[in-house]
Amino acid sequence: MHNIKFTRDYLPKPSVNINTITRSKNQVLQLNKNEFLKCCIGLVAVKNLPLNIFNDERYFKRLINPYLEEYSLNLSSENMVDALEFWALRIRTYLKIKLHKKPLSLKLDVVGRHGKNILVIHVQQLEKYEIVVHTLGTIQLKTKPTSQTLKEAIWKCLKDYEIEGHQLYAVSSDSRGRSLKALQLIQDEMEENDMEIEENLQKPIFSIVFNGSYVIELAARIYFKTIDGDLKQCRQVIKAIHDRQMENMFLPSLDNSQRWKSTYDMVFSLKEFITNSEIEFEFEEKLEWLDSFLQTHEPLHVWSQQQHSEQYIVGDFYRDWLVCEAKLKQWPRNEYAMHLLEAMLELKQTMLDNEAFNAALYFDPRFNHLDTPYFSEERKKQAVSHAMRLEALMKSLDGANKLLSEDYEIQYHGKGMGRVEDPYNILEAEMPIICRNSTSLETNPSLCHKLENLAYAQRLPYSTNILEFWKHMQIKDTQIHGLLKVILGVVISQSSIERTFNALSTLLTKTKSKMSRTAMENMLLVKLNADILDIVEA
Secondary structure, eight states: OOOOOOOGGGSOOOSSOGGGOOOOHHHHOOSOHHHHHHHHHIIIIISOOOGGGGGOTTTHHHHSHHHHHHTTOOOOHHHHHHHHHHHHHHHHHHHHHHTTTOOEEEEEEEEEETTEEEEEEEEEEEETTEEEEEEEEEEEOSSOOOHHHHHHHHHHHHHHTTOOGGGEEEEEESSOTHHHHHHHHHHHHHHHHHTTSOTTSOOOOOEEOOOHHHHHHHHHHHHHHHTHHHHHHHHHHHHHHHHTTOSSSOOOOOOBTTBTHHHHHHHHHHHHHHHHOOSOOTTGGGGTTHHHHHHHHHHHHHHHHGGGOTTOOHHHHHHHHHHHHHHHHTOTTOHHHHHHHHHHHHHHHHHHTSHHHHHHHHTOTTTSSTTOSSOOHHHHHHHHHHHHHHHHHHHHHTOHHHHHHTTOOOOOOOOOSSOTTOTTHHHHHHHHHHHHHHHHTSOOOOHHHHHHHGGGSOOOOTTOOHHHHHHHTTOOOHHHHHHHHHHTTOOOOSHHHHHHHHHHHHHSSTTGGGSOHHHHHHHHHHHHTHHHHTTOOO
16 A cells, blocks of 8 residues: 555645635625515425425524524424415415406316325416416315315315306316316306306306317227237237246336326337347237337327427317328328227317317417318307307406406517518508508407408418417407417416426425425425416515
8 A cells, every 4th residue: 555645736626715705794685584585485395495404503594594683583394384374375365366357277187196185276378478377276185086076176276266167268187087077067067057147147168178188098098999909919928028037138018007108118118129139939920010009109109299388279289180190191001000090080079079179279370261171161150159258258257358458568570571672662661551541441340250250361381389470460459369368278288287296296205295284285386386486575
């Protein structure tokens, strides 16, 4: 062994000289008391620091001690729970005011972790032609989540925000069975109440819109039933491979009946195993269908991946549906592709028969345009009638004026159509005046007439961002603008379920799962509404 001594020159040098760091009181205490407490809540609820960090005298409390001394605070994990409840209440109050007397699109998620079942209720709106999702409630269910208990929990949450039943425009869910049954119970209850509404009051419009990921799953499961024999054979082969107890080999995996995507993973893993294995298996000839299955599933997989964007609207979903259909039609000799295509066509009419879904496509110039192949005259009339009833509902809610005031004026500077040296620029300059004068000669066209005129628009490319299109159109008609905000705000993507799972994965740890039910609900509410926490005042 050699005794090696490092001289000072070889020691790592700090990038900052701590002796030169100075601290002034004004620089440190730049947050007032409420801002400081809000930041503390953000550290716990949004950034996932444990509550007991506020019991840490050795490091953390020394770090925040200037604020504690200035504002005479003594923070601990116990009183931080009280502060959490205070800011959760501020978020609820903000949403209560924001959603007052407005037609709403809701999204339900039911998730479970560490033995807890939590119902999460989101509301989705268009603000400045961007989809914004807020969370109304994170409700830890006391009993097993039956359709009845879910219905009662939903109504209680809406009542807390003073949201009335006829404000519900569309509701969707990523969950299966019980959630959809709960929505059907709500729909039945509202239809019963319709019978008691006086003639001079507008009856509610309520649609259960199947979430995009749920529709894709339905199509896949219908398709899987038609090839059930092949899938059973696949499972038997995989079990036989596992029974051989092969070592040092990546073995194919079985699927899970609760996760439809796992069936593709199962087939793919078996194909990979056969391709990469040097051992010859007697069952290889029986599995020639694997390639056809994997080819068929590819457009379905791509379609499902599109669901993750928060700015994903009904028209985007329908466009991607048509793309999947078109790809499957390219493989007429692939019987698996034809089975999946049949499953999709079986569901397609159900989706188009939904009033909210149909109306959203009607306001999308990629599908509703002159000589459109996507809209029959009957469906056009249905969409116009639906929009008319929605307009009447908005007036009866007496919230249309508030709905419009938030983001009505949007500035968009378009480029001139003619070149600088173009001799016809003088005519281009006169066009806005000519159009304005000719429009002014009309005697205030009715809303029905304006809606019907949407069917005479020029078709837009399928790649068009429709929200950006309407934003740049600078809609000056308050009725059309108001309808756009509601109809294009229908929930179709699964981004909310991903936000919910991410929140639960960090908050519902074995340690935090010991928190009280109220504290857990408050923490989830704050985490899922971090954008509101940033703007609300104490």
